[in-house]
Amino acid sequence: MDRIRIVGGRPLDGTIPISGAKNATLPLMIASLLTEETLILDNVPRLADVALLERILGNHGVDIMTSGKRAGETADHGQTLHISAARIVDTTAPYELVSKMRASFWVLAPLVARMGEARVSMPGGCAIGTRPVDLLIMAMSRLGADIEIDGGYVVARAPRGLRGGEITFPKVTVGGTHTALMGASLANGTTVIDNAAQEPEIADVADCLNKMGARISGAGTSRIVVEGVAKLCGARHAVLPDRIETGTYAMATAMAGGDVLLQNARPELLQAAFDVLAQAGATVTPTNQGVRIARNGAGLAPVEVSTAPFPGFPTDLQAQLMALMTRARGTSHITETIFENRFMHVGELTRLGARIQLDGERATIEGVEQLKGAPVMATDLRASVSLVIAALAAEGETIVNRVYHLDRGFERLEEKLGRCGAAIERLSG
Numbered sequence: 489m490d491r492i493r494i495v496g497g498r499p500l501d502g503t504i505p506i507s508g509a510k511n512a513t514l515p516l517m518i519a520s521l522l523t524e525e526t527l528i529l530d531n532v533p534r535l536a537d538v539a540l541l542e543r544i545l546g547n548h549g550v551d552i553m554t555s556g557k558r559a560g561e562t563a564d565h566g567q568t569l570h571i572s573a574a575r576i577v578d579t580t581a582p583y584e585l586v587s588k589m590r591a592s593f594w595v596l597a598p599l600v601a602r603m604g605e606a607r608v609s610m611p612g613g614c615a616i617g618t619r620p621v622d623l624l625i626m627a628m629s630r631l632g633a634d635i636e637i638d639g640g641y642v643v644a645r646a647p648r649g650l651r652g653g654e655i656t657f658p659k660v661t662v663g664g665t666h667t668a669l670m671g672a673s674l675a676n677g678t679t680v681i682d683n684a685a686q687e688p689e690i691a692d693v694a695d696c697l698n699k700m701g702a703r704i705s706g707a708g709t710s711r712i713v714v715e716g717v718a719k720l721c722g723a724r725h726a727v728l729p730d731r732i733e734t735g736t737y738a739m740a741t742a743m744a745g746g747d748v749l750l751q752n753a754r755p756e757l758l759q760a761a762f763d764v765l766a767q768a769g770a771t772v773t774p775t776n777q778g779v780r781i782a783r784n785g786a787g788l789a790p791v792e793v794s795t796a797p798f799p800g801f802p803t804d805l806q807a808q809l810m811a812l813m814t815r816a817r818g819t820s821h822i823t824e825t826i827f828e829n830r831f832m833h834v835g836e837l838t839r840l841g842a843r844i845q846l847d848g849e850r851a852t853i854e855g856v857e858q859l860k861g862a863p864v865m866a867t868d869l870r871a872s873v874s875l876v877i878a879a880l881a882a883e884g885e886t887i888v889n890r891v892y893h894l895d896r897g898f899e900r901l902e903e904k905l906g907r908c909g910a911a912i913e914r915l916s917g
């Protein structure tokens with residue numbers, strides 16, 4: 489199992505290219521099921537989760553071709569996928585695949601919309617929480633699907649097609665909103681989605697669906713209206729930059745000190761996170777090439793943050809912010825309001841010398857002068873990168889184990905940080 493070795497204490501200076509967003513790529517790939525024509529996606533990141541979803545879609549009969557390198561392209565270019573669901577040969581998504589990558593549960597809506605039926609394994613929980621799918625099932629019911637749970641599988645049928653309806657989410661759910669959007673796009677009639685998720689990835693998927701012939705308005709706000717159409721066509725769409733990767737490297741720079749251009753980053757995708765970084769003492773400068781992050785010798789100021797659905801501070805940056813606050817001059821408080829168990833990084837940060845107290849969903853972080861390197865264990869995607877951030881400023885050597893978590897969501901992390909001066913290497917085996 490690969491590990492990552494970091495020797496802390498070096499500033500970051502240079503440019504980090506931001507890849508396409510994982511959390512847009514996954515639903516965009518799934519949206520290919522909605523049409524028999526080819527969907528071309530540009531700027532797709534080279535991630536383990538993307539490769540796994542290719543396998544999962546292949547199980548339904550989807551053909552995926554990856555373009556080869558073009559003249560002048562460097563490794564920083566995202567890949568281009570040509571995805572063709574001309575013939576869906578299997579409407580079952582098996583447990584052994586869905587349990588490996590939860591978002592694959594989202595094939596439910598397009599399979600029912602296109603084929604009139606689907607049998608999709610319940611994804612089960614994961615490290616950060618039980619992750620129920622009751623609201624995704626509710627959305628499908630509101631679109632006229634008959635749903636039953638059988639042996640851990642959601643069996644959905646709509647032999648006469650889905651029909652438009654009113655969907656009001658009692659709580660904001662990204663997956664629920666993707667499900668409602670994809671189902672409604674091919675439903676007979678109009679659908680209104682209230683209390684919809686407003687994450688930028690929702691708007692990116694809606695933008696692509698509209699290129700495919702869907703008629704969606706209001707994506708990115710809490711109220712989305714979809715006029716169903718009979719068919720969707722192929723299209724070409726470039727994945728938007730990854731706001732969580734952007735925020736992660738911004739916090740790494742604030743932690744290590746230095747001056748880094750986050751190339752292709754779009755500030756409006758994570759303004760809440762940039763506001764917190766500015767409060768902590770980093771300098772955030774939007775440029776026409778992306779966003780520049782700098783922190784000179786001045787220390788880090790403590791902050792008070794609660795995670796929230798977009799446009800609030802993203803839960804996917806909570807662990808990274810906590811790592812940063814371990815070195816603040818004072819006491820910070822971070823409250824996790826989205827997931828019930830998203831503090832697994834706390835135990836590992838403590839091994840590096842951090843002082844963190846937990847009280848339910850609230851963490852109190854008392855900044856310390858110095859962290860000390862140690863072997864640490866990753867438990868989930870974002871927790872693992874918070875250990876890398878802490879290690880960049882820790883004295884001596886840190887070994888981050890189980891980096892397969894990192895590979896799920898961060899493309900060439902050690903290369904991107906190494907190119908900016910970090911003492912970081914991957915130890916294979």
Ligand code: EPZ
Pocket residue numbers: 510511512514591617618619620621622623624625659660661662663664803804826827828869870897
């Ligand atoms: C998406 O997960 C993201 N994943 C998550 O990123 C992200 O943390 C999350 O949205 C919140 O922003 C992808 O986009 C692939 P939710 P999702 O439905 O859709 C509860 C990462 O690190 N809920 O918005 O599964 C749920 O338990 C991942 O990239 C229900 O109760 O999250 C949670 O408390 C981690 N019933 C809250 O809603 C449901 O049916 C928000 O979950 C669905 C969700």
